[in-house]
Amino acid sequence: MSELLKVEGLSVTFGGLKALNDVYIDLHKNEVLGLIGPNGAGKTTLFNAISGLVPPSSGKFSLDGKNSDWPKTHQLAKLGIARTLQGVGLFSGLTALENVMVGAEAHASNGFFADLFGTSGKSEAKLKARAHKALAWAGATAFAEKLPSQLTYPDSKRVALARALVLEPKILLLDEPAAGLGHDEIEKLANLISQLKEFYSIIVVEHNVEFVNKISDRVYVLNFGEVIASGPFEKVRQDPAVLAAYLGTSIAADAKLGTGN
Amino acid sequence: MNTFISTLITGTANGAIFALAALGLVIVWRGAGVVNFAQMGQAMFTTYIASNLIASGNSYWLAFIVALISGSLLGMIIDLLIMRPLAHKKSSSATKTLAGTIPVIASLGILAILQALAGIFWAGEERGFPTPVNSFYFKNGDGTLPFSAFNLFVIGVVLIVLLSLTYFFTQTGAGLGMRAAALNPEVARLSGIKVSRMRTLSWAISGAAGSLAGLLITPSTNLSPNTLDLILIIAFTAAVVGGLDSPLGAVIGGLILGIGIALVTTYGSPENVFLAILFVLLAVQLIRPNGILGGKQVRRG
Numbered sequence: 076m077s078e079l080l081k082v083e084g085l086s087v088t089f090g091g092l093k094a095l096n097d098v099y100i101d102l103h104k105n106e107v108l109g110l111i112g113p114n115g116a117g118k119t120t121l122f123n124a125i126s127g128l129v130p131p132s133s134g135k136f137s138l139d140g141k142n143s144d145w146p147k148t149h150q151l152a153k154l155g156i157a158r159t160l161q162g163v164g165l166f167s168g169l170t171a172l173e174n175v176m177v178g179a180e181a182h183a184s185n186g187f188f189a190d191l192f193g194t195s196g197k198s199e200a201k202l203k204a205r206a207h208k209a210l211a212w213a214g215a216t217a218f219a220e221k222l223p224s225q226l227t228y229p230d231s232k233r234v235a236l237a238r239a240l241v242l243e244p245k246i247l248l249l250d251e252p253a254a255g256l257g258h259d260e261i262e263k264l265a266n267l268i269s270q271l272k273e274f275y276s277i278i279v280v281e282h283n284v285e286f287v288n289k290i291s292d293r294v295y296v297l298n299f300g301e302v303i304a305s306g307p308f309e310k311v312r313q314d315p316a317v318l319a320a321y322l323g324t325s326i327a328a329d330a331k332l333g334t335g336n
Numbered sequence: 337m338n339t340f341i342s343t344l345i346t347g348t349a350n351g352a353i354f355a356l357a358a359l360g361l362v363i364v365w366r367g368a369g370v371v372n373f374a375q376m377g378q379a380m381f382t383t384y385i386a387s388n389l390i391a392s393g394n395s396y397w398l399a400f401i402v403a404l405i406s407g408s409l410l411g412m413i414i415d416l417l418i419m420r421p422l423a424h425k426k427s428s429s430a431t432k433t434l435a436g437t438i439p440v441i442a443s444l445g446i447l448a449i450l451q452a453l454a455g456i457f458w459a460g461e462e463r464g465f466p467t468p469v470n471s472f473y474f475k476n477g478d479g480t481l482p483f484s485a486f487n488l489f490v491i492g493v494v495l496i497v498l499l500s501l502t503y504f505f506t507q508t509g510a511g512l513g514m515r516a517a518a519l520n521p522e523v524a525r526l527s528g529i530k531v532s533r534m535r536t537l538s539w540a541i542s543g544a545a546g547s548l549a550g551l552l553i554t555p556s557t558n559l560s561p562n563t564l565d566l567i568l569i570i571a572f573t574a575a576v577v578g579g580l581d582s583p584l585g586a587v588i589g590g591l592i593l594g595i596g597i598a599l600v601t602t603y604g605s606p607e608n609v610f611l612a613i614l615f616v617l618l619a620v621q622l623i624r625p626n627g628i629l630g631g632k633q634v635r636r637g
Contacts, residue, residue, distance in 0.1 A: 102461050140463040148522070151526065151528065153528060166516050166523065167516065168519055176509065177512050177516040177529065178527040178528070179531070199507060242527070242528065
């Protein structure tokens with residue numbers, strides 16, 4: 076299998092604190108990768124670094140076998156990487172449909188003057204059609220015209236997922252997609268992810284280990300900002316370092332690195 | 337009765353212009369987080385450009401279009417040369433609490449520079465500015481109707497601008513992108529939106545709106561480097577009355593001030609106009625501190 080995304084030697088420091096230290100991960104095509112680890116292990120920091128939201132102090136980034144500069148946040152969509160946020164992060168003043176159209180618009184990537192004078196009505200209609208399609212994929216068609224404040228938490232997560240899908244990415248970064256969902260919702264989400272796997276390569280940060288086990292082909296386990304184990308879930312769960320991280324030192328880890336993962 | 341109706345119509349026409357200027361302020365506030373005190377200075381500058389074009393024999397309409405284009409260019413230049421570098425400057429901890437005011441102070445500096453430049457280029461003389469259509473009241477047999485063709489022109493033009501801006505912000509991808517960038521820059525970037533480009537775009541649109549306001553108001557105020565200062569104060573008041581972050585609020589605020597000022601001028605005395613503006617501002621701030629249509633969270637970093 077070829078490596079679609081490879082991150083090597085990634086370190087991130089906040090002040091004096093090393094949030095990530097020499098992290099290596101790779102992602103293969105049509106694979107679901109789980110990122111697990113105790114609170115504050117650096118999982119979301121890893122996502123933030125990949126999305127350019129926090130600058131890495133060192134690290135190499137390669138996509139499709141090609142080395143490139145560390146990406147800036149607004150370049151991700153063009154590189155084919157889309158991300159959902161833990162806090163959902165929908166635009167509060169826009170309807171669900173408009174939220175998704177924002178992503179579709181970026182995909183169209185017009186020039187400055189096309190932006191200034193507005194694009195043609197035809198392409199706007201296309202935008203809307205694509206946004207509707209993404210909403211349908213995420214099972215969110217029913218509340219296209221609703222504002223985020225009118226949506227339940229699971230529903231707003233669907234809209235956020237649609238906003239990522241509309242970018243037609245190669246890689247999906249899902250930040251705690253199962254958090255706050257009920258049992259049935261998690262079941263549905265797992266099914267959706269296994270369907271999406273046909274078209275996308277997916278990295279999932281998740282606390283719910285059961286869920287990760289169900290959806291992931293491989294997992295990476297992070298602790299104190301370092302990868303302590305990787306491989307198929309069944310193998311990793313036997314690893315003594317992982318057991319220690321989860322059972323022995325998770326409270327200490329919280330206290331030491333309480334950066335809200 | 338005729339006086340009352342004509343006061344209302346004049347007030348509405350002026351109010352529409354104030355609404356336009358207020359809208360320009362709101363667009364830059366929402367899009368870039370800056371209260372742009374230079375806005376009517378920019379408008380004064382581009383109106384001088386139009387005035388010179390007309391004086392050298394060109395048609396009003398050519399001057400009109402050139403002024404609008406230079407208005408949006410001037411807005412873009414201000415953003416690219418001054419506001420964007422300022423935003424990228426890391427503020428030290430001492431100035432951090434003041435960071436939000438830095439671009440505002442910069443805008444006051446830009447206003448001073450534009451007024452000084454206008455004084456140098458055009459000697460600061462006060463001059464009139466033409467209207468494209470007749471500004472005398474329509475004749476109706478022996479009497480007159482209580483409004484002029486220019487009144488109708490102003491109301492019509494502003495209405496078209498408001499409708500197209502509404503269309504732009506709600507129906508086009510770029511408009512959506514601008515709203516998204518203003519609501520949450522970080523998430524907008526994740527969706528691939530170039531937030532700094534959206535900011536430049538809001539400066540461009542706001543600059544054109546301000547220029548249009550300048551072209552429409554100078555026939556009644558005349559043109560000198562300082563004449564539009566008063567319009568800025570009125571427009572700012574209108575924007576605050578409307579809630580500063582609400583485009584519709586800015587329009588309502590502009591109309592309230594336009595009609596209010598016309599009523600005070602007709603039935604009170606022109607000297608009391610300032611007092612009336614202050615009164616409206618205070619009253620709204622006391623009753624609805626966030627403005628008529630303002631959101632709860634008006635402040636932003």
